[in-house]
Amino acid sequence: xxxxxxxxxxxxxxxxxxxxxxxxxxxxxxxxxxxxxxxxxxxxxxxxxxxxxxxxxxxxxxxxxxxxxxxxxxxxxxxxxxxxxxxxxxxxxxxxxxxxxxxxxxxxxxxxxxxxxxxxxxxxxxxxxxxxxxxxxxxxxxxxxxxxxxxxxxxxxxxxxxxxxxxxxxxxxxxxxxxxxxxxxxxxxxxxxxxxxxxxxxxxxxxxxxxxxxxxxxxxxxxxxxxxxxxxxxxxxxxxxxxxxxxxxxxxxxxxxxxxxxxxxxxxxxxxxxxxxxxxxxxxxxxxxxxxxxxxxxxxxxxxxxxxxxxxxxxxxxxxxxxxxxxxxxxxxxxxxxxxxxxxxxxxxxxxxxxxxxxxxxxxxxxxxxxxxxxxxxxxxxxxxxxxxxxxxxxxxxxx
Amino acid sequence: xxxxxxxxxxxxxxxxxxxxxxxxxxxxxxxxxxxxxxxxxxxxxxxxxxxxxxxxxxxxxxxxxxxxxxxxxxxxxxxxxxxxxxxxxxxxxxxxxxxxxxxxxxxxxxxxxxxxxxxxxxxxxxxxxxxxxxxxxxxxxxxxxxxxxxxxxxxxxxxxxxxxxxxxxxxxxxxxxxxxxxxxxxxxxxxxxxxxxxxxxxxxxxxxxxxxxxxxxxxxxxxxx
Numbered sequence: 136x137x138x139x140x141x142x143x144x145x146x147x148x149x150x151x152x153x154x155x156x157x158x159x160x161x162x163x164x165x166x167x168x169x170x171x172x173x174x175x176x177x178x179x180x181x182x183x184x185x186x187x188x189x190x191x192x193x194x195x196x197x198x199x200x201x202x203x204x205x206x207x208x209x210x211x212x213x214x215x216x217x218x219x220x221x222x223x224x225x226x227x228x229x230x231x232x233x234x235x236x237x238x239x240x241x242x243x244x245x246x247x248x249x250x251x252x253x254x255x256x257x258x259x260x261x262x263x264x265x266x267x268x269x270x271x272x273x274x275x276x277x278x279x280x281x282x283x284x285x286x287x288x289x290x291x292x293x294x295x296x297x298x299x300x301x302x303x304x305x306x307x308x309x310x311x312x313x314x315x316x317x318x319x320x321x322x323x324x325x326x327x328x329x330x331x332x333x334x335x336x337x338x339x340x341x342x343x344x345x346x347x348x349x350x351x352x353x354x355x356x357x358x359x360x361x362x363x364x365x366x367x368x369x370x371x372x373x374x375x376x377x378x379x380x381x382x383x384x385x386x387x388x389x390x391x392x393x394x395x396x397x398x399x400x401x402x403x404x405x406x407x408x409x410x411x412x413x414x415x416x417x418x419x420x421x422x423x424x425x426x427x428x429x430x431x432x433x434x435x436x437x438x439x440x441x442x443x444x445x446x447x448x449x450x451x452x453x454x455x456x457x458x459x460x461x462x463x464x465x466x467x468x469x470x471x472x473x474x475x476x477x478x479x480x481x482x483x484x485x486x487x488x489x490x491x492x493x494x495x496x497x498x499x500x501x502x503x504x505x506x507x508x509x510x511x512x513x514x515x516x517x518x519x520x521x522x523x524x525x526x527x528x529x530x531x532x533x534x535x
Numbered sequence: 536x537x538x539x540x541x542x543x544x545x546x547x548x549x550x551x552x553x554x555x556x557x558x559x560x561x562x563x564x565x566x567x568x569x570x571x572x573x574x575x576x577x578x579x580x581x582x583x584x585x586x587x588x589x590x591x592x593x594x595x596x597x598x599x600x601x602x603x604x605x606x607x608x609x610x611x612x613x614x615x616x617x618x619x620x621x622x623x624x625x626x627x628x629x630x631x632x633x634x635x636x637x638x639x640x641x642x643x644x645x646x647x648x649x650x651x652x653x654x655x656x657x658x659x660x661x662x663x664x665x666x667x668x669x670x671x672x673x674x675x676x677x678x679x680x681x682x683x684x685x686x687x688x689x690x691x692x693x694x695x696x697x698x699x700x701x702x703x704x705x706x707x708x709x710x711x712x713x714x715x716x717x718x719x720x721x722x723x724x725x726x727x728x729x730x731x732x733x734x735x736x737x738x739x740x741x742x743x744x745x746x747x748x749x750x751x752x753x754x755x756x757x758x759x760x
Contacts, residue, residue, distance in 0.1 A: 396560045397553075398603050427693065428564055435556040 139182035142203045149177045150233045151195045153226070154487065156310065166190045201482025206240075213322055214363040216351035216370070218315040218344055227311035234307060235330045238459075238491050239321045241481055242303050245462045246324065248471055252458070254301035254326050257282050262357040264366050267373055269420075275353050276380035287387035289407045293345045294454035297329060302352065304345070304456040306331045307490040315340075318348035320356055327352040337444075338451030339410050343378055345454070350377030379417045382409050388417065395424055397435055404447055411436065411445050460493045473503040541733050541741075542701055542711040543721050546677060549624030552722040554604060555699075559715050561601070562630075562681055563693055565593035570692040583686045590632045594681060595619045598630055622674070625735050630679035632694075675739065677701050680712070703746050710742055 152162055152173075159177070163170040166187055175181035183191060192199050215232050242251070257278045261267055280286065283300055290296055294304050309332050318329045329348045331341055351374045355363075363370060391403060392414075400414045407414070415436070419429045436442065466472045472480065478499045481488055489498055569589035573582040598619040599606045607620045621628040682695040700712040733741075 394561055394564060394597050394600050396557050396564075398557055398601065402602075424564070425567060425692070428560065428567070431560045431563070435560055438556060439553060 139184050140188045143182040143188065144202055144206065145177055145179035146206065147202055151197065153230060154233065155195065165194050196484040198479045198482040212360060213320050214358065214360040215317050215319045216355065217317050218347050219313055227309065227314045230309055230311065231314055231317040231330060231332065234491065235317050235319055235328055237483060238303065238305050238330060239328055241459065241491060243324060244480055248466060249462050252299065252301045255282060256300050256302065256327060256352060258353050258356040260357060262359065264355060264358050264362055264370055264373065267354060269376060272354065272373060272376045273380045273385065276377055277384060279353060279381060280384065287384045290382060292454050293342045294456050297345060297349060298456060298458045302327045302329055303458060304329045304331065305459065305491050305493060306333045306453065306456055308333050310334065316344040316348050318351050320352065337448045338453050339408060339448055341453055342408055343413060346378035346381050347374045349381065350374030353377060376420065379413055379420065383407060383417045385421055389421060389423065392418060392423060397432065397439065401446060408451060411441065456493045463492050463494060474499050474501060475503060539711050539713065541738065543718065545733055545738055546626065547722060547725065549626045552719065554623060555715060555719055557601060558679065559697065561597045562594060562697055565590060565597050566694050567692045569593055586691065590683060594630050594632055625674055627674045627676045628679060630681060632681045632683055634683060675701065675735065704743065
């Protein structure tokens with residue numbers, strides 16, 4: 136007979152352990168069980184006893200129901216698009232994927248009480264990524280700008296633009312430097328989700344990452360998982376092309392570039408909020424400069440030591456996602472749910488939860504405002520006031 | 536005798552490497568633009584003439600766009616053209632596009648240079664005739680010479696070479712000439728050592744003496760001949 140906590144979610148235990156970056160043996164020690172047990176719990180062969188289950192919740196700081204509730208499974212399996220360096224480990228990707236799933240989970244739970252912005256994202260119907268041409272990518276980028284009323288000017292805040300279009304975004308640290316972002320169309324609520332990794336990036340790079348993920352959302356809505364795996368490089372380059380077309384539309388950007396050199400491009404950096412490298416790439420894509428000039432620019436760039444970091448990189452603030460944070464705050468302020476109730480509902484470990492929701496550290500641990508009962512001093516009637524006050528006695532002036 | 540290294544040292548001390556990096560990227564672009572424009576504009580007539588004009592104008596235009604280095608746009612004397620002057624430390628820099636096969640020669644070939652100078656004087660009056668001016672301002676003049684390819688050459692979108700030259704104070708020859716690559720290489724080679732560069736006054740006097748010696752040798756050869 137199987138004993139233990141019924142409905143234990145083995146998958147979630149594994150996700151948690153990977154997120155915390157601890158081994159099965161280490162976890163076993165924390166819980167006071169053999170590492171073999173952990174492995175069995177994770178594989179779903181066995182479920183933990185009540186006391187071990189309690190201990191697990193304490194170790195990870197999650198609510199009990201989170202480890203018990205079934206994950207929502209959709210019929211369609213949409214691919215997760217990663218922006219990462221080739222050397223990023225499978226572990227890093229798994230971590231990022233799990234985070235995005237958690238974000239979807241949070242958003243799904245919040246949507247039970249909140250109405251999110253309707254999704255307004257133009258996207259390609261094409262399911263074969265091999266036939267997506269550069270012209271089509273440029274067209275989609277300008278279609279997005281048109282749909283969102285952006286004109287052809289530089290975009291002040293990319294993340295906010297995405298959120299206004301109904302895309303749920305978050306920025307979080309993963310502990311992996313080679314990962315930049317991940318995005319996914321969630322089939323359940325037909326809504327795109329974007330996770331930006333904040334580990335190494337600067338504000339400028341994060342903007343480009345966001346635009347890159349938008350590229351996947353717009354261009355690769357119907358691309359299957361198999362296609363994604365076999366055409367990874369192509370899909371990445373398409374998303375890149377989209378990002379630069381979206382951030383630097385040909386018609387307006389071209390007008391501002393007369394002589395593409397490092398100095399002139401650098402002068403445009405604060406206005407367009409893109410890196411010089413991205414601008415060089417855009418100039419090449421738009422055929423303002425030929426192959427040799429591009430090589431010269433890259434060489435000069437590395438001679439100036441800009442490969443490690445360009446000037447002004449640190450001058451730009453990170454764009455902070457606000458949608459989820461605003462949702463949470465709204466629920467708390469309108470007294471739909473208290474902080475502790477929300478925490479219980481969302482269940483995730485506190486630091487992870489706060490960072491996924493883009494809330495300030497310690498938001499959930501703040502005390503819920505205690506119910507203050509309105510009390511007022513009783514008003515006295517005019518008569519009471521008249522009699523209770525001691526009258527001033529006027530003295531007669533003495534005769535002299 | 537002033538050595539090439541001495542002058543290069545001096546240039547390095549006065550001018551930031553990034554200036555030459557910028558120029559190295561800019562100047563080829565002027566040729567690309569000129570070639571493309573001419574191709575678009577002219578169908579029936581030979582392109583050389585317009586291309587030459589465009590190259591000159593665009594090189595000046597590009598230099599004038601280097602705002603970081605405070606370019607000054609000057610009218611040539613006699614009037615009719617413009618050229619751009621950049622003052623970098625104790626150096627003045629101007630640029631000229633040289634027709635094909637007209638190489639910068641040493642003083643030995645002064646006779647041939649005379650014709651070359653005359654051909655350039657209409658657009659580069661100041662650096663050839665304005666010698667007193669240069670001396671009083673205590674500046675050393677450096678000339679960016681862009682070599683255009685022969686008109687018969689298939690690829691007109693790239694200059695054959697970009698050179699850096701320091702002309703004589705009397706404009707009749709050159710103390711030093713080297714390619715851009717050579718100059719940039721000297722920047723990277725001397726990054727670690729950083730020798731103390733020669734003083735302007737010393738260098739100038741040395742250059743003057745060298746010019747006089749060259750003149751004398753030249754005169755002697757002439758009398759012999």
